[in-house]
Amino acid sequence: MTARPDAPLKVTGRARYALDNTADGGVGEVGTAYGYLLLSTVAGGELAAMDVDAVRAAPGVLGVYTPFEPLTLHPVDSVLLGPMWLPLQDKDVRYHGQPIGFVVAETFEQARDAAALAEVTYHERPTATSFSDGIDSAVDAQPAARQVPPSLTVLSDGVESIEDALAASDVTVDATYETAPQNHAALEPHSALAVWADGLLTVYTGNQASHLVAADLASALGLPAEAVHVDNPVVGGAFGGKATSMPAVLASAAARALGRPVKAALTREQVFTATANRPATMQRVALGARRDGGLVAVRHDSWSATTRDLGFVEPTSHGTSREWYSTENLAISQKAVPLDMPPATFMRAPGEAPGSFALESAVDELADALGMDPVALRRRNSSMAPAGEDLQWSSKHLDECFDIGAARFGWADRTPGGRAEGDWLVGMGTATAMFPGLRFPATVGVTLHADDTAAVATAGADPCTGLLGVLRTVGAESLDVAPERVSPRLGDSRLPPGGLSGGSTATASAGSATMVAASTAIEQLLALAASAGGPFHGHEVGYARGSVHALDAPDREPMTFGEVLAATGRTSLAATGSTAPGEETTKHSFGSWGAQFCEVRVHRLTREVRVSRLLGVFDAGRIINPQTARGQLMGGMIWGVSAALHEGIEFDADGRVSNHDLADYLLPVNADIPDVDVRFVEHPDTLLSDLGARGLGEIGIVGVAAAVANAVHNATGIRVRRIPIRIEDLLAAG
Numbered sequence: 001m002t003a004r005p006d007a008p009l010k011v012t013g014r015a016r017y018a019l020d021n022t023a024d025g026g027v028g029e030v031g032t033a034y035g036y037l038l039l040s041t042v043a044g045g046e047l048a049a050m051d052v053d054a055v056r057a058a059p060g061v062l063g064v065y066t067p068f069e070p071l072t073l074h075p076v077d078s079v080l081l082g083p084m085w086l087p088l089q090d091k092d093v094r095y096h097g098q099p100i101g102f103v104v105a106e107t108f109e110q111a112r113d114a115a116a117l118a119e120v121t122y123h124e125r126p127t128a129t130s131f132s133d134g135i136d137s138a139v140d141a142q143p144a145a146r147q148v149p150p151s152l153t154v155l156s157d158g159v160e161s162i163e164d165a166l167a168a169s170d171v172t173v174d175a176t177y178e179t180a181p182q183n184h185a186a187l188e189p190h191s192a193l194a195v196w197a198d199g200l201l202t203v204y205t206g207n208q209a210s211h212l213v214a215a216d217l218a219s220a221l222g223l224p225a226e227a228v229h230v231d232n233p234v235v236g237g238a239f240g241g242k243a244t245s246m247p248a249v250l251a252s253a254a255a256r257a258l259g260r261p262v263k264a265a266l267t268r269e270q271v272f273t274a275t276a277n278r279p280a281t282m283q284r285v286a287l288g289a290r291r292d293g294g295l296v297a298v299r300h301d302s303w304s305a306t307t308r309d310l311g312f313v314e315p316t317s318h319g320t321s322r323e324w325y326s327t328e329n330l331a332i333s334q335k336a337v338p339l340d341m342p343p344a345t346f347m348r349a350p351g352e353a354p355g356s357f358a359l360e361s362a363v364d365e366l367a368d369a370l371g372m373d374p375v376a377l378r379r380r381n382s383s384m385a386p387a388g389e390d391l392q393w394s395s396k397h398l399d400e401c402f403d404i405g406a407a408r409f410g411w412a413d414r415t416p417g418g419r420a421e422g423d424w425l426v427g428m429g430t431a432t433a434m435f436p437g438l439r440f441p442a443t444v445g446v447t448l449h450a451d452d453t454a455a456v457a458t459a460g461a462d463p464c465t466g467l468l469g470v471l472r473t474v475g476a477e478s479l480d481v482a483p484e485r486v487s488p489r490l491g492d493s494r495l496p497p498g499g500l501s502g503g504s505t506a507t508a509s510a511g512s513a514t515m516v517a518a519s520t521a522i523e524q525l526l527a528l529a530a531s532a533g534g535p536f537h538g539h540e541v542g543y544a545r546g547s548v549h550a551l552d553a554p555d556r557e558p559m560t561f562g563e564v565l566a567a568t569g570r571t572s573l574a575a576t577g578s579t580a581p582g583e584e585t586t587k588h589s590f591g592s593w594g595a596q597f598c599e600v601r602v603h604r605l606t607r608e609v610r611v612s613r614l615l616g617v618f619d620a621g622r623i624i625n626p627q628t629a630r631g632q633l634m635g636g637m638i639w640g641v642s643a644a645l646h647e648g649i650e651f652d653a654d655g656r657v658s659n660h661d662l663a664d665y666l667l668p669v670n671a672d673i674p675d676v677d678v679r680f681v682e683h684p685d686t687l688l689s690d691l692g693a694r695g696l697g698e699i700g701i702v703g704v705a706a707a708v709a710n711a712v713h714n715a716t717g718i719r720v721r722r723i724p725i726r727i728e729d730l731l732a733a734g
C-alpha cells in the first residue's frame, strides 16, 4: 500500500493539474480562450492612460480588460485573507509588477504578444522600495494571524522596564538580524481554467482549500456560493501562497464576459509579483542571563516589510520569543515598514521561520558569551507555558528531542572553535524548532459501499503534503478495515467543508473529523442491521474488522458492512462528521517542538559553505504516516538550508524584482543537500484532538537557518546575522 494514494498518477504523468483540464460540456462549439496578465512597470503612482488599440487589433484578441474598461468584480472578504485586493478595479499602482490588465486571445502566445503592445502611462509618485527607505516610517502593527496587540511586555515584580532587566543581567547579548524576502516558488504556477455552463461556474485551479476559494470566487463574481465549483484534486505545491488565485478570478470573469472557457496562468516571472511573498524582516534581539544560564530578560523587536496598507506583518517576535523560553522578563514588539512593494503573505511557518533565525542565533551568541553548551542553555530555559499565561503546554518533549539528537549527531564531539579537515573548516550548530499546535473546524464525509469499500472525502486540498494518505489511514483505522479498501478524496468544493491545508492543521482537523464520521457511519450501519428488515433484526449488534456481528449470538457468522448494505437493498451508506477546536484551547497551550542539528564545511580559502549533515528530531504528537511525515519535515529542513544559504528576492532601485526566475532566484539542488536525517519522538497529544497528532507541515523549516549560521560560526568564528549567508560575508570578516 503506497503512503501516497496519488503517487501512481503523479509518477505516470496522469495527474491532472489545473491547466491539464479541458473545457467540455455546455459550451457548444466555442473553444477555450487564453488570458495573459499585463503588469505595471513602475513601483508607485496612478495609471494616467492605457492605449490598448494595438492590443485589440492584434491577431486573435478577444477581450482586453484594464482599470479603464474593467471586468466587473465585487468586494471579497476572504475567510483566509480578509478583505482581498481585486485586479483592475482601480487605477492605483502600488508596486512594480502589479496586475493592470488582462488580455484574452485565441491562443496563449497571441494574448502574450498582444499584451506587449499596450502603451501605459503613469502619474508616478515618489516610492520607497528598500527596507532602509521605509524604516523611519515604521509603525506598530498587529502581527498576521495572531489576535494580539503589536507589543507585549511581561515584567517580574519590582522590575521597571526590560532595559532595567537587561542591565541587571550578568551577561547580555544584543544584535540585529535580517532575513531576505522569499517567494513560494511552487512548481505549479498559479493558474486556472474557468468554464461556465448553465449559469454554473467550474474553476480548475490549484489552491489550499477548494471550498474557501469557491466562496471567494462566488463573492468576487456576485454569485451564490452554490453556483461555483472549484476543482483541485492535485496541487503542484502551495506553501501558503495559494490561499487565493488571481488567474482564477480573472479567468472566471472574462469567461463570463466572453461566453467562452478561459485558461490563464502566471508566468514564472509573474509569480514573483502578481501573488505575494514572504516579506523581508529585520529583528533586534537582546538576551540577558545569569551566570548559570538562566534567562533574566528577552527582548525581541521586529520590523516586517509590508505594503502601504500594512497588509501582512510577519509575526517573528510573537511566533518565537513569546513562547519558546521561560524568562523572568519579556518584551516583544512588531512593526510594519510600509513600502511600495509586492504584497506579503503566509509562507511555510510564517513568523517562526525568519523569527527563529534571529532568536536562535541570539541564543547561540548567548551560549558563546556564557561559555555554555548551546544545547544545555536551551534545555536550561525551556518554557513550561507561554509567558504571561497560565496555560501549560499540553505535551512537550523537547528535551527528549535534544537528547536523541545530540547522541545521534555526535554533538559531544563539537568543540567551541570547530575543527579543520584539510582545507575545510567544519562546524556544528543547533537550534530549537517550534510551531503552534492548531486545528480548524472540519467536516468529513465517510461513505460505506456495498462492495466493501469506503470513501473518505473532504473539500480541502492536498498540495503534496500527504493529507490524502492521512484520510485513508485514519479512515481505515476508524472503520477497522484494510487501507486498500478506503478511497480518499480531496480537492472538490462540493465535498464536505474541511481539509484546509494551512497552519499545519489539516491532519488534526480532518483526521479527527474522519474519526467522528466513521463512528457515525458505523452507528447507522448497526441501526440498519438491527432494524426490521435488517439481517440482524432482533439481535444486539456490534462492529469489528469491518463487519457486523451479533453480540447475543456469538456463533452467528458476522457480515461485512457491504453484505449488510446488500442485504438491505442499499448500495451505500453515507455519514458526515465534524470537529472544531473547543474547550481544550482554554486549558492548555499546544505546540510541536523539534531540535535541529547541522554540520557545515566552509572552505578555508574560497569560503564556500556546504551543509554536510542535517538532523531534525521532532515532537509532533502521533505520527499518522511516517513516510509522508518524514517527507514534510525533510522538505522543510531543506527549505531552511535554502533560506540560510541560497534564497532571497532581489529588488533593484526602482522596485523591480531582478531575479524573478528559477535560474537567478537560487534554490538548492540535490548536490547542495546532504542526507537529511529525520526522527520522531512519538507522544500522542490527545488533548489537542482524539487523533493525537499535532501539525508537522511547517515546523521542519523552523530553526534550520539559525542552525546553519551557528554551525558557520562554530567553523569560522564569524557570526553572520543576515540570511542568505553569502561568500562575501565570510571573506570580508575572515
Ligand code: MOS
Pocket (backbone or CB within 6 Å): 208, 239, 240, 241, 346, 347, 348, 349, 350, 501, 502, 503, 504
Ligand atoms: Mo501555510 S504558510 O500555514 O498556508
